[in-house]
Amino acid sequence: MTDLAPWALGQLSSDDGSFVGVVVGAAVRDLRADAEHFPGVDLTARTATRGLLETWDTARPVLEHLATERDTGRWHPLDDLRVLAPLQPRQILQAGANYRKHVIDLAVSHADIANGRTEDEVREQTAAMMDARRAEGIPYFFIGLPSAITGPYDDVTLPGYSDRHDWELELAAVIGRETFRVGPEAALDHVAAFVVVNDLTTRDLVFRRDMPEIGTDWFRSKNAPGFLPLGPWLVSSAFVPDPQSVHLTLTLNGQVMQDESAADMLFTVAELVSAASQTTPLLPGDLVLTGSPAGNGAHWGRLLRDGDVMESTITGLGTQRTRVVAEASRA
Incomplete structure (x- = not known):
């Protein structure tokens, strides 16, 4: 188990x-x-x-x-x-851009390296930005839909409206008591358990090209049916005394793609739970997703295809296995 x-x-x-x-x-x-x-x-x-x-x-x-x-x-x-999926939450709070190496890799992939900056310069500048955000900034959250949840061993259908679907292995904290405006020092006392999540994303829908001024569109890019494989188990927080010490590993068809410690988080689990609770009361069974480490498909230049199998493991929480299948033609 x-x-x-x-x-x-x-x-x-x-x-x-x-x-x-x-x-x-x-x-x-x-x-x-x-x-x-x-x-x-x-x-x-x-x-x-x-x-x-x-x-x-x-x-x-x-x-x-x-x-x-x-x-x-x-x-x-x-x-x-x-x-089955081990939980039906009321609310899903999702942290974005919360792993240092992941954000640096994204900055490199989007930078115009040929326009006066080297890759090393982009990495150095982004690392400095991460240090400043860690010291002075706050976590970035968006909201997911419970309807996207599926079981840890269920097949997931890739919607036919895109061919740019990606994986994002994440550690999720499960709230165990009502949590409203708690400080980071007390936040983990409100976490009952931890669970494995794969927060699938349709990359070409993340940004609104028709209205770039409004930025990201997480509703369309992350909430297709099955895009949140959850589980297999809820593991009591008593067995995870330091969530920053767990290791996350995702393989695609047996090849390691994500392989990182939660110590690379910009904001800790306690800080994320605390920050989310400043805006809205968190309820028992709510999920707080903590971000995904480096190694997504966008980084590798290899996105999900029909028949791919992902295996997602977090220390002590078990392994989920997800096969993806292409949506049948609507002709």
């Missing part, structure tokens, strides 16, 4: 329906038989994990105990079950 956590939380389905389960290694405890421990939570609903997060302070110790009760008949082989 993971290389770090003794247990995690997942949303699964079998022949008799969907349910939330505690995952330990290659086994899953079906929590439907433990309903008396979680009053008011419908453990068969797709919102079950969100219901547990709403009472996380009391639910987490119970889940820890149930994870150790291995002698009951409530455990099932993971291979017999379908793994």
Whole structure:
């Protein structure tokens, strides 16, 4: 399941329906038989994990105990079950331009190197800009749609209106209690869990060419159905004491494309959660995406094609596997 956590939380389905389960290694405890421990939570609903997060302070110790009760008949082989997206959030806050190396690479790719500046000069100037932003600036956020979420092993259809679809592996923080205007020093106390996200992007729709003065269009470029593979598991923040120490790796057809530590973030997870909470109350089950490291397809000059397979791994959180398929012709 993971290389770090003794247990995690997942949303699964079998022949008799969907349910939330505690995952330990290659086994899953079906929590439907433990309903008396979680009053008011419908453990068969797709919102079950969100219901547990709403009472996380009391639910987490119970889940820890149930994870150790291995002698009951409530455990099932993971291979017999379908793994669904582990969460249906209300809000998705997405941080952009939050990895130093990624931003520097983007600056080089967009710079006019032949117009008086060398690549080294662009890198040096961008690095100085990042230092200034880190010292004096604030995180950059936009909003995603929950309808873009799909499961960690589901195929994703690439919309036919573009051939410039890209990957963006990200660490996401899962909010565990209402969070409004908290400081960075207390922000991680409001994070219940962490989860793997691949924030797919249609590159040629990021900027509005018809109205360049309004800048980016994240709605069209990031919210197609399935463009937010999520999971496989929610891993308690107790098992991730330092989110800046995790490592993110994405492979495309077996070739490593992204391979970076979260230490390269410009603003830490705590700073991002705090910053997002200054504007809007964050609710249990909300996701705060923390940006993507260097190594996107735009950097490699190799975007997604029909049949490509991405495997996305973050230390201790598991691995998701996503195959992309071209949209059928609409002729």
